[in-house]
Amino acid sequence: MxxxxxxxxxxxxxxxxVTTICSLWFYTFWHEQRRETKRRRIAVxxxxxxxxxxxxxxxxxxxxxxxxxxxxERGGLPPI
Numbered sequence: 001m002x003x004x005x006x007x008x009x010x011x012x013x014x015x016x017x018v019t020t021i022c023s024l025w026f027y028t029f030w031h032e033q034r035r036e037t038k039r040r041r042i043a044v045x046x047x048x049x050x051x052x053x054x055x056x057x058x059x060x061x062x063x064x065x066x067x068x069x070x071x072x073e074r075g076g077l078p079p080i
Contacts, residue, residue, distance in 0.1 A: 044072050 004012075042054050044063055051067040061074045 044074060046070060046072050 039054075042057060043052055044055055044065075045052050046065040046068060048070040049065065049068040051065055053066055055063050055074065059074070062071050063074060064070070065072055
């Protein structure tokens with residue numbers, strides 16, 4: 001059997017806990033960035049009224065704003 005003292009055991013458990021929490025934080029941050037990028041690809045910002053609306057991926061290049069009815073060119077939102 002492997003003999004281990006109390007201090008190294010506590011350090012090992014703390015190291016495993018911190019590593020798990022950091023890994024989950026990095027995964028959540030990465031996943032949120034991907035989701036925001038995907039949202040920005042399908043969103044259109046109206047040049048007249050400033051309304052933001054989503055469109056289908058296979059929709060035409062020029063869409064009509066649901067709020068004011070003006071025509072807008074398809075293009076992603078500017079990055080934050």
